[in-house]
Amino acid sequence: MECAGNGRGTRCIGPARRRCGRCGAVAYCSASHQISHWNDHKEECERLEQQMKRVDALNDLPFTFSEEATVQVCEKQETRCSFLRKRGIHFVGMWTCECSCGLSVASFEHARSKDDGWDLASTLCPCSEPSSPIKSLCSWKDYYEWRSIPLHSPIALLLHWPLTIYYATQVTGLRSFSSIISNKLIIHYLGPEKELLQLAVFGELRALFPGVQVHIELIGPAIPQHRDGEKINLCSYAHCTDADCICKSSSDNFDRSLGTVRSSAVTLQLHKGFYHDLL
Ligand SMILES: [Zn+2]
Ligand SMILES: [Zn+2]
Ligand SMILES: [Zn+2]
Ligand SMILES: [Zn+2]
Ligand SMILES: [Zn+2]
Known part of the structure; x- marks a missing residue:
C-alpha cells in the first residue's frame, strides 16, 4: 500500500505501515503524514470503514474458494503446487498466480x-453458453451442476471472482436496484492484483447475468500505468483446449477497439489509483 499522505509537502520516510485505526483502508509512512492527511481523510474515513466491513463479509461468502474445491488439498495434505501440477496447469496461463511459485514472479505489467x-x-x-437457464446458485455444487462440470475440476480457483460478484448482488439485493432493472449492472471492483492476469474469467458473468450489460471498473494501485483507462470488451467465455470445440468459433475473446459497435455483455475498464482518490 502506498502512503496516503504521499505528495503533500514532505516526502515519505519509508513504507506505509501505519494503517488508519478506524477504517483500515488507508496507510501512512509516518504519524506526521497521517496527521497532515487527516483533513482530507476525515470525510471519507467513515465511508471507507463501512466498505471495509463489507469486504470482511464478502470473505465469508460460500463462493470464495471453498470446501468443495479445496477438499482434495485438505484431505491429502496436498500442496497447491501438486494440486495444479496433476491437472497440468501448474505455472500455466491464468493459473500462474495460483501458487506461490507464480505469485513471486508475476508482473502485472505484461498482463x-x-x-x-x-x-x-x-x-x-x-467455455460456452450454459445449456440450461440459470437458477438460484447457493454453493459451488449448484454452480458446477448447472454448468455440467465435474466437482474435481479446479475452475473454482479462478471463478471465485465472478461468482463472488454474483453472490454479492444476490445478498445485497442489488437485483432490485434500478441499475439492474434497466439491464445494466455497474460494479466497482477494488484492489485487483492477480485478477489482472485472469481477466478472461470475468467472461463467465455473461452466463451469470443473462441479458444484462455488466460493466466493471477495476480500480487499484497494482494496475500498470500504461494500462490506466484501458477498456476491455469480453466478447466470449475463456476458451478450453479442445481444438474442435464450439468455443473456437467466436473469433476474439477480447476486443480492444471499443470504437466499433459491438454489443457485448461484459466490459471492463482499468483505473490505476486508489478508489477514494478517483471520486
Ligand atoms: Zn487520500
Ligand atoms: Zn508518507
Ligand atoms: Zn480512516
Ligand atoms: Zn507452484
Ligand atoms: Zn471450448
Missing part, C-alpha cells in the same frame, strides 16, 4: 489478455 483460456479440456471448464 496477458487476448489468448487467455482455461488450459483445460472442454468437459472441465465453462
